[in-house]
Amino acid sequence: MKGGRDLHLVGLSHKSAPVAVREKVALTTDDLKAALSSLVARSGVGEAMVVSTCNRVECYVYGESLDEARHFFLSRTIEAEGHLYAHSGPEAVRHLFRVAASLDSMVVGEPQILGQVKEAYGLAASVQTAGTFVSRLCNKAFATAKRVRNETEIARGAGSVSQVAVELVEKIFGDLKGRSVLLVGAGKMGALSAKALRDLGADRILVTNRSPERARSLARDIGATAEPWEGLTSLLAVADVVIVSTGAPTYVITRELAGQVMKARRGRSICFIDLAVPRNVDPACGQMDNVYAYDIDDLQKVVHQTHAARAEEAIRAEAIVEAEVMAFAREREARAALPVLAELRRKAEQIARTEAERTLAHLGEKLDEKGRRSVEAMAQAIVNKLLHGPTARLKEAAASGDSDLPGAAAALFGVEGQEPPRPRTPPTSPADAAAPTEPLR
Numbered sequence: 001m002k003g004g005r006d007l008h009l010v011g012l013s014h015k016s017a018p019v020a021v022r023e024k025v026a027l028t029t030d031d032l033k034a035a036l037s038s039l040v041a042r043s044g045v046g047e048a049m050v051v052s053t054c055n056r057v058e059c060y061v062y063g064e065s066l067d068e069a070r071h072f073f074l075s076r077t078i079e080a081e082g083h084l085y086a087h088s089g090p091e092a093v094r095h096l097f098r099v100a101a102s103l104d105s106m107v108v109g110e111p112q113i114l115g116q117v118k119e120a121y122g123l124a125a126s127v128q129t130a131g132t133f134v135s136r137l138c139n140k141a142f143a144t145a146k147r148v149r150n151e152t153e154i155a156r157g158a159g160s161v162s163q164v165a166v167e168l169v170e171k172i173f174g175d176l177k178g179r180s181v182l183l184v185g186a187g188k189m190g191a192l193s194a195k196a197l198r199d200l201g202a203d204r205i206l207v208t209n210r211s212p213e214r215a216r217s218l219a220r221d222i223g224a225t226a227e228p229w230e231g232l233t234s235l236l237a238v239a240d241v242v243i244v245s246t247g248a249p250t251y252v253i254t255r256e257l258a259g260q261v262m263k264a265r266r267g268r269s270i271c272f273i274d275l276a277v278p279r280n281v282d283p284a285c286g287q288m289d290n291v292y293a294y295d296i297d298d299l300q301k302v303v304h305q306t307h308a309a310r311a312e313e314a315i316r317a318e319a320i321v322e323a324e325v326m327a328f329a330r331e332r333e334a335r336a337a338l339p340v341l342a343e344l345r346r347k348a349e350q351i352a353r354t355e356a357e358r359t360l361a362h363l364g365e366k367l368d369e370k371g372r373r374s375v376e377a378m379a380q381a382i383v384n385k386l387l388h389g390p391t392a393r394l395k396e397a398a399a400s401g402d403s404d405l406p407g408a409a410a411a412l413f414g415v416e417g418q419e420p421p422r423p424r425t426p427p428t429s430p431a432d433a434a435a436p437t438e439p440l441r
Contacts, residue, residue: 005062
């Protein structure tokens with residue numbers, strides 16, 4: 001739409017920035033809430049939402065420009081400069097729809113990203129930064145992702161980061177019979193990976209977490225054994241595959257700790273799969289003999305193997321996304337025309353009513369009640385006939401995506417039309433909006 005507020009997006013992802021940069025802008029839930037509230041408090045910003053996963057951080061702003069979204073990143077680290085991408089208007093809408101449909105994921109077709117976008121919307125709704133526009137936008141994005149999932153086979157093959165991690169371990173060790181897997185943290189991706197490794201023949205699955213309750217709960221869910229966090233060094237000494245996915249902001253597995261562990265293992269190989277952002281395993285660990293250390297970016301090497309099989313389905317999915325982007329634009333233009341129509345009719349009826357009352361006052365008692373009603377009906381009929389053509393034309397323009405006519409009509413007749421203001425109460429509750437999936441950390 002020309003003029004006024006529009007959707008603006010600034011972000012970085014696994015395609016534009018290495019994990020070393022992404023981890024510097026990743027935010028905890030509490031930090032996100034504060035950042036969202038700060039965003040909408042800035043001049044020119046009406047609504048805001050931030051999608052933050054291990055593979056991307058994207059700031060969506062419904063406002064007057066993308067400057068505030070860019071500031072969101074640069075205020076956290078100047079290293080983001082040069083890695084950021086930006087879109088506005090339909091391009092920003094298209095990007096969100098592609099993200100939700102998993103067309104922009106490291107593993108095209110993986111199902112986790114939709115849940116993460118829903119959680120991002122739920123969080124924004126909970127702090128009242130997602131209003132009328134963002135709500136419509138996200139609901140359309142969710143519907144688009146559902147169409148892609150139902151009408152294509154884009155999810156065929158390895159469909160998640162956890163599955164890719166399992167493929168990587170399988171290539172390193174082959175048969176996992178007689179080997180142990182240690183899950184450090186209670187992240188969903190780590191749990192899925194641990195389950196899959198057990199299916200490959202791993203004899204024992206161990207779980208440790210700073211929260212004993214979460215460790216026991218997860219262990220029950222995946223058929224593993226919960227171990228105390230204080231025994232991490234001893235656990236590392238016996239595990240062959242270590243999947244790390246905690247919310248810690250620093251390294252949980254340091255080079256010094258890895259050195260102690262390798263002495264206890266007497267050189268036996270160990271594989272670290274770091275699914276966390278910020279990273280939980282010091283990359284220097286991978287420089288040690290018989291230590292394999294992979295972070296989230298390393299999984300990209302395995303991802304490429306799934307792209308060819310999904311290329312044809314991705315083309316079909318892109319067509320669905322494009323159709324939905326156009327439909328969203330038409331719906332928005334139609335909504336833009338409605339306030340103009342409503343205000344035009346209100347103004348016309350007010351003029352007609354004023355003139356009818358003036359005429360009736362001049363005639364005084366010369367007209368009976370039936371005559372008075374006839375004058376009022378005539379005034380309303382004139383309004384209806386005069387507005388019939390403009391109303392039909394404005395509706396046609398909205399349906400065809402013509403954004404100029406509503407503005408021209410508003411200027412010509414001296415009326416104003418605008419989208420409804422952001423409500424104080426979120427239109428969709430966070431509980432309804434959030435999917436039952438845990439975001440990648």
